[in-house]
Amino acid sequence: MRAILALEDGRTFEGISFGATGTTTGEICFNTSMTGYQEVITDPSYRGQIVAMTYPEIGNYGVNELDGESASPHVRGFVIGQLCPAPSNWRATKSLADYFSEHGVLGIEDIDTRALTKHLRSRGAMRSCLTTEMTAEEAVAHAQKSAPMEGSDFVQEVSTPESFLWTAESREWTIPNACTGQETNYLELPPVRHRIVAFDFGIKYNILRRLRQAGFEVELLNARTSAADVLKRNPDGIFLSNGPGDPAALGYIHEEMRQLIGKKPIFGICLGNQILGHAFGGKTFKLKFGHRGGNQPVKDLRSGRISITSQNHGFAVDADSLPSNVEVTHINLNDDTVEGIRHKEHPVFSVQYHPEAAPGPNDASYFFQEFAAMIDSVK
Numbered sequence: 001m002r003a004i005l006a007l008e009d010g011r012t013f014e015g016i017s018f019g020a021t022g023t024t025t026g027e028i029c030f031n032t033s034m035t036g037y038q039e040v041i042t043d044p045s046y047r048g049q050i051v052a053m054t055y056p057e058i059g060n061y062g063v064n065e066l067d068g069e070s071a072s073p074h075v076r077g078f079v080i081g082q083l084c085p086a087p088s089n090w091r092a093t094k095s096l097a098d099y100f101s102e103h104g105v106l107g108i109e110d111i112d113t114r115a116l117t118k119h120l121r122s123r124g125a126m127r128s129c130l131t132t133e134m135t136a137e138e139a140v141a142h143a144q145k146s147a148p149m150e151g152s153d154f155v156q157e158v159s160t161p162e163s164f165l166w167t168a169e170s171r172e173w174t175i176p177n178a179c180t181g182q183e184t185n186y187l188e189l190p191p192v193r194h195r196i197v198a199f200d201f202g203i204k205y206n207i208l209r210r211l212r213q214a215g216f217e218v219e220l221l222n223a224r225t226s227a228a229d230v231l232k233r234n235p236d237g238i239f240l241s242n243g244p245g246d247p248a249a250l251g252y253i254h255e256e257m258r259q260l261i262g263k264k265p266i267f268g269i270c271l272g273n274q275i276l277g278h279a280f281g282g283k284t285f286k287l288k289f290g291h292r293g294g295n296q297p298v299k300d301l302r303s304g305r306i307s308i309t310s311q312n313h314g315f316a317v318d319a320d321s322l323p324s325n326v327e328v329t330h331i332n333l334n335d336d337t338v339e340g341i342r343h344k345e346h347p348v349f350s351v352q353y354h355p356e357a358a359p360g361p362n363d364a365s366y367f368f369q370e371f372a373a374m375i376d377s378v379k
Contacts, residue, residue, distance in 0.1 A: 001016070001017045001021060001132050002014065002015075002016065002017070002132065003015050003016060003017035003106070003108040003130065003131065003132045004129075004130070004131055004132075004134065004135075004136050004139050005028075005050075005077075005079055005108055005111065005116075005128060005129075005130050005139075006128060006129045006130075006131070006134075006136060006139030006140045006142070006143050007028060007119075007126055007127075007128050007140070007143060008126045008127040008128065008140070008143040008144045008146075009123060009126060010140055011119055012136040012139065012140065013079075013108075013111050013112065013115075013116060014136075015079075015108040015109055015110040015111040016108065016109050016110045017106065017107065017108055017132045018083055018096075018097040018100065018107040018108070018109055019078075019096075019097055019099075019100025019101050019105050019106060019107040020100055020101055020103075020104045020105055020106050020107075021106070021132040021133075022106060022131070022132060022133060023106075023129065023130070023131040023132070023133050023134060023139075023142065024050070024076045024077050024106050024129070024130050024131070025050075025076065025127065025128065025129045025130075025142060025143060025146035026048050026049045026050040026075075026076035026077060026127075026128065026130075026146070027048060027049045027050070027125055027126065027127060027128070027148075027149045027314070028049070028050045028051075028052065028079075028116075028120065028125060028126060028127070028128035029049055029050075029051060029052070029120070029125045029289065029290055029292060029314065030051070030052040030053070030054055030113070030116070030117045030120055030289070030292065031051055031052070031053055031054065031292040031293055031312070032054045032055075032292065032293030032294070032295065033053070033055065033292075033293050033294045033310075033359065034055045034294070035055075035061075036294070036359075037053060037058050037059070037096070038063050038064070038067045038068060039067060039068070039069050039204075039206075039357075040053070040075070040312075041073045041074070041075050041078065041105070042068040042069045042070045042071075042072065042073055042074060043069045043070070043074060043202075043204060043242075043312060044069070044070050044074045044158040044202030044203070044204070044242075044243060044244060045074075045202055045204075045242050045243055045244050045270065045271070045312050045313070046074050046075045046244065046312070047074045047154040047157055047158055047202065047244035047245070048076065048149065048152060048154050048244055048245065049075060049076060049149075049244075050075065050076050050077035050078070050079060050128050050130055051075050051077070051078055051079065051292075052078075052079035052080070052111070052113055052116055052117065052120075053078075053079070053080050053081075053113065054113055054114070054117050054293075055081075056081040056082055056113070057080075057081065057082045057083075057084055058080040058081075058082070058083060058084065058096065059080075059083050059084040059087055059095060059096035059097070060084040060087055060088070060089075061087055061088070061089035061091075061092060062087030062088075062089055062091075062092025062093070062094060062095055062096065063087075063092060063093065063094050063095070063096055063098075063099040064089075064091040064092055064093050065093055066091070067091075068205065069204040069205050069206060070158075070204070070205060072103055073099075073100070073103050073105050074158065074202075074244070075105065076105075076106075076130075077105070077106045077107070077108070077128075077130035078100070078105060078106070078107040078108070079107075079108050079111050079113065079116065079130070080107070080108070080109050080111065080113065081109065081110070081111060081112070081113045082109055082110070083096065083097065083107070083109040084096075106130050106131075106132070108130055120289050121288075121289055124288040124289055125149070125287075125288070125289050125290060125314060126143075127143045127144065127146045127147075127148060128143050129142040129143035129146065149245070149246060149286070149314065150246050150248075150286060151246055151248075151249050152245045152246050152249060153245050153246070153249045153250060154202070154243070154244035154245035155201045155202060155223045155243050155244065155245060155250060155253070155271075156223065156224075157244075158200075158201070158202040158243065158244060159200045159201060159202065159222050159223040159224075159243075160200045160220050160221075160222055161222060162222070163219060163220060163221050163222060163225070164219070164220055165217070165218070165219050165220075166198075166208045166211075166212065166217075166218040166219070166220060168205070168208070168209075169209075170189060170208065170209040170212035170213060171186035171187055171188065171189055171213075172186065172187045172209075172213055173185055173186060173187075174186065174187050189212060189213060190213070190214075190215045191215065192215060192216070192217040193215035193216070193372065194215060194216050194217070194236040194237060194372060194375050195216075195217045195219075195235055195236050196211070196216050196217070196218055196219070196235050196236055196237040196238065196239055196375075197218075197219045197220075197221050197230055197233055197235045197237075197238055197239070198211070198218050198219070198220050198221065198238075198239040198240075198241055199221050199223060199225065199238070199239065199240050199241060199253075199272070200220045200221060200222065200223060200241055201223050201240070201241045201242065201243030201253075201271050201272065201275070202241065202242055202243030202244050202271070203220065203241035203242065203243070204241075204242060204354075204356065206356045206357065207241060207242070207269065207354075207356045208220075209356070210355075210356040210365070210368055211239065211368060213368075214368035214369060214371070214372055215372060216237075216368075216371075216372070218239070219233070219235070223243075223253060224252065224253075225256070226256055227256045227257075227259035227260045227263075228259075230256075230260060230264075231260075231263060231264075235264060236264075236265070236375050236379070237264055237265040237266070237267065237371065237374075237375045238260060238264050238265070238266045238267075239266075239267050239268070239269075239272070239371075240257070240266065240267070240268035240269070240271075240272025240273075240275055240276065240350065241268075241269060241270075241271065241272055242269050242270035242271050242272065242312075242354070243270070243271035243272075244271070245271075246284075246286075246315065247271060247274035247275055247277075247278060247284045247315055248278070248283070248284055248315075250275060250278070251278075253275055254275060254278040254279050257275055257276065257278075257279035258279045261279060261280075261343065261346055261348055262345075262346040262348075264347075265347040265348070265371070265374045265375050265378050266347070266348040266349075266350075267348075267349060267350065267367070267371040267374070268349075268350030268351075269350065269351060269353075269354060269355065269356075270312070270313055270351075270352060270353070270354060271313075272350055273317065273338075273340070273341065273350035273351055273352045274313075274315055274316075274317055274352075276341065276348065276350045277317035277318075277321075277322065277338075277341060280322060280323060280326045280341070280343070281321075281322070281323050282317055282318060282321040282322040282323070282326070283317075283318045283321040284315045284316060284317055284318060285315065285316060285318055286314060286315055287313075287314055287315060287316055287335075287337070289314075290312075290313060290314035291311040291312070291313055291332065291334075291337075291353075292311060292312045292313075293310070293311065293359075294308075294309075294310045294357070294359025294360065295308060295359065296308070296309045296310070296311045296332060296334065296353065297309070297332070297333040297334065298330050298331070298332055298333065298339045298340075298353060298364075299330065299331055299333055300329065300330055300340075301328065301329055301330065301331060302329055306333070307361075307363035307364050308359065308360070308361050308363055309339075309353040309354070309355075309357075309359070309363065309364050310353060310354045310357035310358075310359040310364075311352070311353045311354065312354065313352060316337040316338055316352065317337075317338040317341060317352070318338075319338050322341065325343060325344045325345055326341055326342070326343055326344065327341065327342055327344055328340070328341055329341060329342045329349070330351060330352070332352075337352075338352060339351060339352040339353055340352060347374045347375075347377070347378055349370075349374070351364070351367060355367040355368065356368075
């Protein structure tokens with residue numbers, strides 16, 4: 001079936017639909033990852049967005065029950081160059097098209113994703129409409145009427161409604177090796193060393209797995225949990241997760257975080273980093289087209305070390321807005337934006353990228369051990 005992707009500035013692309021049919025709107029953005037489309041689709045941080053993949057063929061290894069970053073898709077639409085019609089992988093349980101049909105997600109293929117990406121790099125991320133029902137002119141008008149990302153709070157749509165203890169499978173997958181005595185496909189988990197709470201702003205499953213692998217017992221909390229409720233639980237530490245939308249729209253969360261700074265060790269990732277920036281008294285701003293992919297170079301200003309990182313964000317902390325007792329610890333080498341901050345007086349730090357992800361290298365995985373060491377030092 002014919003489908004149309006229309007941008008708010010009047011640019012349109014015609015392609016072929018797959019998955020569900022109908023009409024959807026959202027901010028159009030692009031992701032440069034070569035693999036990991038299932039993780040992208042199920043990442044709650046993409047709530048409210050239509051995602052274009054720059055890699056030309058998508059769907060070649062299908063979809064499986066284990067690799068999702070949440071229980072269901074969160075993208076509002078998916079734009080690709082070519083859909084693989086016959087996925088091949090021993091772990092696959094269904095095709096990407098069938099997965100989208102099952103969950104009501106609109107996809108469009110046969111799009112010139114290179115032209116689309118160049119347009120977004122030049123003009124910036126913008127509102128868009130993906131439809132199988134409208135004309136190009138109607139779709140452009142529909143995109144222009146949709147809500148912008150600025151000022152949008154999608155956290156309430158993705159946060160857990162009730163607190164719960166994370167007990168799902170978290171063992172690290174490996175390959176049996178007779179030489180080392182490794183007999184199974186999983187490494188056994190270490191004993192629990194620290195009990196923490198994690199604010200669920202749209203947390204990815206793999207963050208929870210990596211926390212458990214680092215010796216943390218994790219209780220997930222709704223995004224509106226008060227600082228008083230957190231302190232009643234008396235956790236060893238507090239984790240602030242990734243999530244979707246505009247961090248400046250989360251004033252009710254900023255206020256609770258201000259009351260927790262200095263009370264317990266705090267570690268934040270992605271949206272958690274931006275929320276801490278606001279809680280410290282700083283500001284955030286919208287990036288032109290964001291950082292989304294697995295090849296973003298980040299420099300640790302303390303050690304000079306360069307890491308290749310996985311990222312997914314459209315906003316950044318304004319370094320000039322931070323108070324003197326907060327230091328910028330990491331920067332993006334492509335545009336010098338803030339990638340990490342740390343409080344100089346209290347045990348609080350955060351990073352803008354995803355240390356739980358492994359885009360090829362595992363350069364950033366040490367932050368979970370750093371969080372554990374911070375808690376040990378406070379204890």
